[in-house]
Amino acid sequence: MQVLRNVFRRRLRVILTISGITIGVLALVVMGGMAEKMGLLVDGGTKYYSDKVVVGADGTLYSGSPLSLSKADDIRQVPGVAEVTSGIGGLLDPDTTMSFGMPPMFDGSDMRGEAFESFEFEYAKGRALTTDDLGCVVLGSDMVKKFAAGVGDTVTIRGEQFTVLGILEPTLTAPDTQVYMTLPDAQRLFVQDLPEMVRGQVDQNDLANSMTVYPTPGTDPEALAARINETVAGVEAMGPSAFQDQIAGFMGIFNAIIYGIAIIALFVGGLSVINTMTMSVNERTREIGVRKAIGASDRHIVGQFLTESGIIGLIGGVSGLFLGWVAATVADKLLESRNLDLFLISPRLAIGSVLFAICLGLVSGLYPSLHAARLQPVLALRYE
Amino acid sequence: MQNTVDILDTSSTSPADIEASWAASRPTEPIVRSRGVSKRYVMTADNYVDAVRDASVEIHKGEMVAVMGPSGSGKSTLVHILGCLDSADSGEVWLDGRRVDNLGRRQLAQLRRTEVGFIFQTFNLVPSLTAMENVMLAAEYAGKKRREARGAAQVALAQVGLADRAGHKPTELSGGQQQRVAIARALVNGPKVIFGDEPTGNLDSASSTEIVEMMHEINEATGTTFVLVTHDPKVAATCDRVFHMLDGRVTNGNGERGDAYRGNGHHS
Numbered sequence: 259m260q261v262l263r264n265v266f267r268r269r270l271r272v273i274l275t276i277s278g279i280t281i282g283v284l285a286l287v288v289m290g291g292m293a294e295k296m297g298l299l300v301d302g303g304t305k306y307y308s309d310k311v312v313v314g315a316d317g318t319l320y321s322g323s324p325l326s327l328s329k330a331d332d333i334r335q336v337p338g339v340a341e342v343t344s345g346i347g348g349l350l351d352p353d354t355t356m357s358f359g360m361p362p363m364f365d366g367s368d369m370r371g372e373a374f375e376s377f378e379f380e381y382a383k384g385r386a387l388t389t390d391d392l393g394c395v396v397l398g399s400d401m402v403k404k405f406a407a408g409v410g411d412t413v414t415i416r417g418e419q420f421t422v423l424g425i426l427e428p429t430l431t432a433p434d435t436q437v438y439m440t441l442p443d444a445q446r447l448f449v450q451d452l453p454e455m456v457r458g459q460v461d462q463n464d465l466a467n468s469m470t471v472y473p474t475p476g477t478d479p480e481a482l483a484a485r486i487n488e489t490v491a492g493v494e495a496m497g498p499s500a501f502q503d504q505i506a507g508f509m510g511i512f513n514a515i516i517y518g519i520a521i522i523a524l525f526v527g528g529l530s531v532i533n534t535m536t537m538s539v540n541e542r543t544r545e546i547g548v549r550k551a552i553g554a555s556d557r558h559i560v561g562q563f564l565t566e567s568g569i570i571g572l573i574g575g576v577s578g579l580f581l582g583w584v585a586a587t588v589a590d591k592l593l594e595s596r597n598l599d600l601f602l603i604s605p606r607l608a609i610g611s612v613l614f615a616i617c618l619g620l621v622s623g624l625y626p627s628l629h630a631a632r633l634q635p636v637l638a639l640r641y642e
Numbered sequence: 643m644q645n646t647v648d649i650l651d652t653s654s655t656s657p658a659d660i661e662a663s664w665a666a667s668r669p670t671e672p673i674v675r676s677r678g679v680s681k682r683y684v685m686t687a688d689n690y691v692d693a694v695r696d697a698s699v700e701i702h703k704g705e706m707v708a709v710m711g712p713s714g715s716g717k718s719t720l721v722h723i724l725g726c727l728d729s730a731d732s733g734e735v736w737l738d739g740r741r742v743d744n745l746g747r748r749q750l751a752q753l754r755r756t757e758v759g760f761i762f763q764t765f766n767l768v769p770s771l772t773a774m775e776n777v778m779l780a781a782e783y784a785g786k787k788r789r790e791a792r793g794a795a796q797v798a799l800a801q802v803g804l805a806d807r808a809g810h811k812p813t814e815l816s817g818g819q820q821q822r823v824a825i826a827r828a829l830v831n832g833p834k835v836i837f838g839d840e841p842t843g844n845l846d847s848a849s850s851t852e853i854v855e856m857m858h859e860i861n862e863a864t865g866t867t868f869v870l871v872t873h874d875p876k877v878a879a880t881c882d883r884v885f886h887m888l889d890g891r892v893t894n895g896n897g898e899r900g901d902a903y904r905g906n907g908h909h910s
Contacts, residue, residue, distance in 0.1 A: 545769075547766075548762075548766040549768075549779070551727055551754060551766070552827060553751060553756070553783040553784060553831075554751065555747075555752075556747065556751070558783060634728075635727050635728075636728040
């Protein structure tokens, strides 16, 4: 209580200083929430692609360029290939121009490699698709809100009606924004996106735009990807490192930018703490002299002022966390209609933000505290 | 040691007898001693002040000693040096048989916690703390845990008659009450010596008398030595001995008896 009284001696000044920390932590929590959300998507992708090879028409993940299904047969001949799943997908809404994270997509596959798939889908309701379930879909958890549909309901996708067979449990990664269907259904939707001139010239039933290759046990996916590239013409095979290079690498830059912005905001808040504590030491010079006269050691004085600056950091951190959580929750609520879920305030982010704010307060208070400790008692007592 | 009444009521005994009796009652080893202490404040190479020059004093356990002199004579500087609040440029200072002028900051702080206490003209209480918390502060610095410090502070405040004002902040207390809190704070760790820098300087005459009497009572009850800087001859008159300073020097050797300052408030 004494400490709080000392901290709030100059109420307006301290409130303004705490506000600086609050704003910095709010920025950290909001920006960090976006980074955590993206990071989760990337982690999910890294884990998903860690034990398989992805084959496309070019060397870019999610490029969507069409492939012939016959390539899957060629790939199956390559030593080390256990099975190939052919798939095709596209944007659920062809007018989507901007999205944060994975946009809503339809995803059809021939499900041939299911026995080799290590990623397990868990169903909140209903059941999994089979190749016989034409005209049916399984919804990712975020798609339930978009379609306002449950198992057994009918949803409209690209003007066509589909029956909902199952709803996935949230994964916090890409599957949450996917609509899964059979390959023929997806091929039919995909053709709609092709230019009219091309549409008439392709065999809809031969279309794919990605193939997932499952290695035999003991086969290195990177080596298998290289072998496929050497052996099968007209495809680009990518091992696990491709995801890392193309997506995760981008994440590093993304994280650096958004955390950098937040850190700058916090740094400014830290400068405010230094200023406040320096002024406090200056105003309390005589008091410091008295404390030293009655026996306070340097350690006592440093401890006192560091505690005060740490408390400023703590209050700023907790209030910034609260406001950041409110901002993120409100933003996600407002963007729900656009199917955007931008923020993830993880326990790690929450605790880390508050701890960072406390450390910032302590570090910022260090110079004023040491200065206070070094004051000579008799000179401090004479200070007017 | 001697109280105010004893000093005043000496009419039936000769001055020589009084002096002899007084000297005989004094312990041999001084509790505070300085030898050749000097302190110079340097503003520029050509502009300096010798605040204390070659000061040698001895103060014995249980004495009430006053240090008098005009403004700028070096009284406060000398007392600050004796009380380990300031350092001398040269000379030696001894506190209870231990040399202290060559100690480091940490050791000096330790001495200020447990061996000496300070009272100031402007009281110097921490304004944001209550009377209890101000006294507890000194106890906590000396290493007492919160509960123990509270108990010691309660005893000290009771000793100065302020147990019922423990929860009041300095702004809610009169000058005399604030100085009593300061005395309690100085006493709480049972120091050997209490140094007062013009302890009655900011008080009216009634409060001054009250504070001086309180210090004598504490001196009598606990044997705590008091060294007081004062301008007031009435305060000096109540002390066992008075040192006089002028231009940084102690001018009257080992001091003179305090009752030489009674009468009309003038040195007789």
